[in-house]
Amino acid sequence: MIHVLVNGASGRMGSEVVRSILGEDDLDVCGAVDPGTAGHDLGEIVGTGANGITIVSSLQEAFAVNKPDVVVDFTSPKVIFDNAKFVLENGVNIIIGTTGLTAEQRDILSDIADRHHANGLVAPNFSLGAVLLMKLSAEVAKYMPNVEIIELHHNKKYDAPSGTAKLTAEKIADARVEEPEEDLTKESLPGARGGKYKGVTIHSVRLPGYVAHQEVLFGGYGELLTLRHDSLDRKSFMPGVMMACRKVMTTDGFVYGLENYLE
Numbered sequence: 269m270i271h272v273l274v275n276g277a278s279g280r281m282g283s284e285v286v287r288s289i290l291g292e293d294d295l296d297v298c299g300a301v302d303p304g305t306a307g308h309d310l311g312e313i314v315g316t317g318a319n320g321i322t323i324v325s326s327l328q329e330a331f332a333v334n335k336p337d338v339v340v341d342f343t344s345p346k347v348i349f350d351n352a353k354f355v356l357e358n359g360v361n362i363i364i365g366t367t368g369l370t371a372e373q374r375d376i377l378s379d380i381a382d383r384h385h386a387n388g389l390v391a392p393n394f395s396l397g398a399v400l401l402m403k404l405s406a407e408v409a410k411y412m413p414n415v416e417i418i419e420l421h422h423n424k425k426y427d428a429p430s431g432t433a434k435l436t437a438e439k440i441a442d443a444r445v446e447e448p449e450e451d452l453t454k455e456s457l458p459g460a461r462g463g464k465y466k467g468v469t470i471h472s473v474r475l476p477g478y479v480a481h482q483e484v485l486f487g488g489y490g491e492l493l494t495l496r497h498d499s500l501d502r503k504s505f506m507p508g509v510m511m512a513c514r515k516v517m518t519t520d521g522f523v524y525g526l527e528n529y530l531e
């Protein structure tokens with residue numbers, strides 16, 4: 269049995285993760301952290317019925333009682349670096365779905381993981397379709413360097429652009445053989461052309477009704493190629509998270525991108 273502690277257990281993703289783990293034979297929820305619901309029964313909060321697990325307010329409080337095999341973190345870009353540092357310094361494996369870590373912070377965490385013999389995964393997107401969208405985008409960018417990303421999310425999302433859009437842009441930038449054409453447009457409204465990351469323009473849409481969606485638009489001469497992925501339900505992320513909970517136990521190192529765990 270792999271004992272998993274869910275950090276951010278009452279949130280949109282954390283509660284979905286708890287419900288998924290409860291349905292797996294080889295995984296169990298050994299702890300749950302979420303300051304806003306501390307003291308409440310986890311099962312009542314995630315809608316599965318009382319299960320006797322009391323949500324606590326911090327990782328420190330949870331680890332003082334028992335150390336899990338794996339921490340799954342879906343919290344906030346504001347706290348993820350400190351969360352991950354604490355988990356890895358305790359020699360515990362971590363699966364990070366929370367966005368917002370910089371490349372420099374990932375390097376620091378990788379060093380800590382090595383020193384404390386812990387493993388980790390940072391995956392901006394756990395859905396198989398999104399991973400494939402990123403892979404295909406990199407392939408197309410070899411031949412069509414003129415590309416822009418539009419990501420569309422629910423309006424409760426904290427950050428923009430999305431972590432998925434940033435990783436997609438990184439993959440496109442690495443794969444491009446030719447430079448894109450110069451952008452000669454002058455904005456008469458600041459932000460109208462979106463933001464540039466790694467030389468790739470990203471536009472972020474935030475509206476109620478969306479879950480998580482992304483289009484990658486490639487322009488050529490007299491032709492267009494558009495790749496699109498839609499997560500219509502947060503269940504789309506769960507097979508990836510469950511798989512990661514197992515793989516992190518045996519895959520050495522601290523890696524970035526779910527593709528590292530796909531055979």
Ligand SMILES: NC(=O)C1=CN([C@@H]2O[C@H](COP(=O)(O)OP(=O)(O)OC[C@H]3O[C@@H](n4cnc5c(N)ncnc54)[C@H](OP(=O)(O)O)[C@@H]3O)[C@@H](O)[C@H]2O)C=CC1
Pocket residue numbers: 275276277278279280281282301302303304325326342343344345347364365366367368391392393394395431505
């Ligand atoms: N990798 C992937 O596939 C996906 C990644 N994400 C990312 O996951 C993150 C969470 O998203 P989502 O679930 O929608 O957000 P939510 O705001 O719904 O959930 C986050 C939860 O974490 C809690 N929280 C805040 N601070 C702490 C802390 N220090 N310790 C423990 N819990 C804390 C929040 O409490 P409170 O509300 O009281 O602040 C909230 O309950 C985001 O970065 C998002 O981009 C989302 C979907 C898929």
Ligand SMILES: O=C(O)C1=N[C@H](C(=O)O)C[C@H](O)C1
Pocket residue numbers: 367392393421425426429430431432433479480481
């Ligand atoms: O906040 C979200 O909802 C999502 N966040 C991740 C991101 O920023 O890429 C993954 C997915 O897009 C949903």
